[in-house]
Amino acid sequence: MTTTQKVKFYQVGSFAVGNRLLEADQRTVQSDASRSNSLTSGHRACQGCGEALGARYVLDAAMRATAGKLVAVNATGCLEVFTTPYPETSWQLPWLHSLFGNAAAVATGVAAALEAQNRSDIRVIAQAGDGGTVDIGFGCLSGMFERNDDVLFVCYDNEAYMNTGVQRSGATPPAARTATTEAVGPDPGNLFGQGKDLPVLAMAHGICYVATATVADLHDLESKVERAMAFRGARYLHVLVPCPLGWGSAPADTIRVARLAQETGLFPVFEAEHGAVTAASAIRHRVPVEDYLRLQGRFGHLFDGSGAVARPDIVGRLQQLADRNIDRYHLLEGGAS
Amino acid sequence: MLRQIEGSKAVAAAVAACRPQVVCAYPITPQTHIVEAIGAMAKSGELTGCRFINVESEFAAMSVAIGASATGARAYTATASQGLLFMIEAVYNAAGLGLPVVMTLANRAIGAPINIWNDHSDAMAVRDSGWVQLFAESNQEATDLHVQAFRLAEELSLPVMVCMDGYVLTHCTERVDVPTQQQVDAFLPPYQPRQALDPADPVTIGAMVGPEAFTEVRYLAHAKQLQALARIRDVADEFGEAFGRRSGGLLRTYRAEDAEVVVVALGSILGTIKDAVDELRDRGARVGVVGITSFRPFPLDAVHEAIGVAPRVVVVERAFSIGFGGVLSTDVALAIADAKARVSTVVAGLGGRAVSEASLIAVVEDAIAGRLEALRFLDLDQRAVERELARMAGDRRSGPSAENLLRDTSTVASGSV
Numbered sequence: 221m222t223t224t225q226k227v228k229f230y231q232v233g234s235f236a237v238g239n240r241l242l243e244a245d246q247r248t249v250q251s252d253a254s255r256s257n258s259l260t261s262g263h264r265a266c267q268g269c270g271e272a273l274g275a276r277y278v279l280d281a282a283m284r285a286t287a288g289k290l291v292a293v294n295a296t297g298c299l300e301v302f303t304t305p306y307p308e309t310s311w312q313l314p315w316l317h318s319l320f321g322n323a324a325a326v327a328t329g330v331a332a333a334l335e336a337q338n339r340s341d342i343r344v345i346a347q348a349g350d351g352g353t354v355d356i357g358f359g360c361l362s363g364m365f366e367r368n369d370d371v372l373f374v375c376y377d378n379e380a381y382m383n384t385g386v387q388r389s390g391a392t393p394p395a396a397r398t399a400t401t402e403a404v405g406p407d408p409g410n411l412f413g414q415g416k417d418l419p420v421l422a423m424a425h426g427i428c429y430v431a432t433a434t435v436a437d438l439h440d441l442e443s444k445v446e447r448a449m450a451f452r453g454a455r456y457l458h459v460l461v462p463c464p465l466g467w468g469s470a471p472a473d474t475i476r477v478a479r480l481a482q483e484t485g486l487f488p489v490f491e492a493e494h495g496a497v498t499a500a501s502a503i504r505h506r507v508p509v510e511d512y513l514r515l516q517g518r519f520g521h522l523f524d525g526s527g528a529v530a531r532p533d534i535v536g537r538l539q540q541l542a543d544r545n546i547d548r549y550h551l552l553e554g555g556a557s
Numbered sequence: 558m559l560r561q562i563e564g565s566k567a568v569a570a571a572v573a574a575c576r577p578q579v580v581c582a583y584p585i586t587p588q589t590h591i592v593e594a595i596g597a598m599a600k601s602g603e604l605t606g607c608r609f610i611n612v613e614s615e616f617a618a619m620s621v622a623i624g625a626s627a628t629g630a631r632a633y634t635a636t637a638s639q640g641l642l643f644m645i646e647a648v649y650n651a652a653g654l655g656l657p658v659v660m661t662l663a664n665r666a667i668g669a670p671i672n673i674w675n676d677h678s679d680a681m682a683v684r685d686s687g688w689v690q691l692f693a694e695s696n697q698e699a700t701d702l703h704v705q706a707f708r709l710a711e712e713l714s715l716p717v718m719v720c721m722d723g724y725v726l727t728h729c730t731e732r733v734d735v736p737t738q739q740q741v742d743a744f745l746p747p748y749q750p751r752q753a754l755d756p757a758d759p760v761t762i763g764a765m766v767g768p769e770a771f772t773e774v775r776y777l778a779h780a781k782q783l784q785a786l787a788r789i790r791d792v793a794d795e796f797g798e799a800f801g802r803r804s805g806g807l808l809r810t811y812r813a814e815d816a817e818v819v820v821v822a823l824g825s826i827l828g829t830i831k832d833a834v835d836e837l838r839d840r841g842a843r844v845g846v847v848g849i850t851s852f853r854p855f856p857l858d859a860v861h862e863a864i865g866v867a868p869r870v871v872v873v874e875r876a877f878s879i880g881f882g883g884v885l886s887t888d889v890a891l892a893i894a895d896a897k898a899r900v901s902t903v904v905a906g907l908g909g910r911a912v913s914e915a916s917l918i919a920v921v922e923d924a925i926a927g928r929l930e931a932l933r934f935l936d937l938d939q940r941a942v943e944r945e946l947a948r949m950a951g952d953r954r955s956g957p958s959a960e961n962l963l964r965d966t967s968t969v970a971s972g973s974v
């Protein structure tokens with residue numbers, strides 16, 4: 221099936237603005253020709269990969285914030301696999317991959333070693349997908365949080381185990397079809413009432429900085445990385461990164477899908493310090509969840525062939541989740557705490 | 558410096574003298590006294606330049622050590638038993654990455670049934686991980702092996718595990734010559750990493766390797782173990798010159814020259830075995846001992862030479878491969894495959910069961926008389942086993958075997974009897 225999409229030179233309705241219209245000091249790190257390119261081109265990510273985009277922005281922003289004194293620790297997963305097919309590497313910063321579930325603890329070790337060597341000017345980032353964060357890596361992550369180790373942990377959340385072929389994780393949303401939550405039976409897809417809200421769990425540790433972001437607002441993502449690097453101690457950044465392969469969305473729609481996740485209220489974008497929310501990004505064009513769901517094959521069982529809602533009960537429950545987030549984070553009121 | 562000291566504390570003092578920069582601690586019996594003592598030294602200021610980290614699991618302990626070692630810091634941790642099994646993925650990873658972490662393994666049985674006492678099942682479970690595994694015979698050797706371990710690990714970019722028997726050594730107070738700071742500083746140079754995470758020279762560590770090179774990478778790990786065979790011997794010699802006592806090396810023999818029966822073993826049980834051999838020699842039996850210090854790499858040639866032409870070999874093991882038999886015995890049999898000796902495995906001392914000199918003497922006398930089977934479980938209560946087997950055969954819902962056995966033997970009353 222061939223689909224066509226109109227190409228727009230300006231992202232109408234997004235309030236995004238071209239860098240050339242901004243003052244030099246307000247432009248993104250990516251607009252700077254001398255950026256570090258920490259995750260350089262030539263890697264093997266899929267077309268439209270949200271994780272590759274997110275990681276590039278996060279690391280280059282962190283590199284700028286630390287004047288290039290940065291070490292990255294990576295959990296097993298897509299980001300690790302598509303960047304380091306032996307003997308090649310896309311990483312232009314010191315980078316260590318150990319295991320799936322231990323990125324936070326390995327990063328603790330790196331930070332401890334730097335401190336023991338009086339090199340605390342060098343900062344540490346750990347990065348993992350949602351499986352390596354909310355599931356198998358959570359024990360080590362929680363330990364790193366409670367000890368307040370000087371590490372920024374970044375979760376690139378694409379809401380399932382994509383590297384192994386799209387299986388459910390603790391971050392998979394209700395009703396989503398994965399290879400282990402098939403769209404069959406009376407409750408198709410992932411079940412309601414399950415899953416972990418990692419940003420909230422991170423806040424519960426009382427750590428100095430927790431933030432969420434999406435790859436739809438890259439300027440916001442960069443500023444949160446910069447903010448995170450201004451703190452010492454355990455910090456957590458949760459970035460929503462659509463996965464065209466796993467979500468069944470068009471590669472060209474990665475940014476759009478991420479934006480709709482925020483504008484529906486399904487993915488609240490906010491910042492918190494020491495356990496309390498300090499700011500939330502307001503929804504400027506509120507849209508119903510079905511606008512977000514309809515773009516994704518993983519929710520295809522909620523619609524009929526013509527695109528009309530076939531399971532209003534399930535879509536209604538998802539709308540309730542979005543409404544609850546809007547209420548909880550005051551997303552229609554300019555964000556609040 | 559001569560001290561009357563608990564084994565764990567002597568090891569802690571030796572590790573501290575090695576100036577570790579990152580020590581990660583998670584409690585598990587019988588290892589805990591070691592990290593407690595290091596923690597106290599780090600906190601009091603007696604041990605400087607060390608980050609002591611209380612982690613949330615053994616898996617995290619080894620993972621923190623991996624991160625620290627990859628950043629060029631000298632890293633140490635200690636564990637035992639279930640703890641080693643919980644960290645096993647990271648244990649393999651440290652070896653695969655070629656990181657010179659040093660770890661004490663306070664040898665303890667593995668459950669179920671849960672058991673906190675000594676045997677070697679834990680060490681055997683990571684036999685193939687790529688770590689150097691050195692077994693201490695005494696607390697003096699356990700102490701000294703740690704100083705040698707850092708030297709070996711860092712020279713070869715290999716992790717080294719010092720195995721010391723839980724309780725028998727860790728909790729035993731005896732005279733130990735504890736290395737001084739000056740002695741250790743003269744013996745152990747600062748760590749010069751082969752690879753390190755450094756923004757001034759960025760490297761990628763831990764890339765994915767496919768079939769095109771995996772065999773070669775794995776072979777290099779084997780080649781390093783073979784290099785370790787030579788270095789373990791040399792480092793022990795250098796240690797002997799510097800400290801004035803023999804510790805470590807590949808193996809040690811005791812009255813083995815003309816032996817008709819050679820008893821082979823690892824760890825602290827060698828003390829009892831030597832007493833048994835002295836007694837047997839007094840009775841005129843030609844019996845000797847080969848105590849193996851380096852279990853991995855396994856010194857095939859040295860074992861071959863040490864056993865020589867002895868027609869009977871008895872391997873006393875504090876672990877076994879369930880469904881097969883001896884673990885160490887298999888290695889010993891391979892070392893002397895061309896010698897036509899009869900190799901018997903004696904499984905002894907599981908889960909802390911005492912191994913008496915009398916039982917060992919009886920085993921050797923059976924070996925001399927040709928009565929020792931290929932596999933014997935020392936002091937096995939055959940009646941208790943048969944009773945439980947009969948119970949299982951007669952009753953589908955015969956219940957948990959461990960509890961049945963305890964009830965039968967009336968050793969412990971677990972609830973109402």
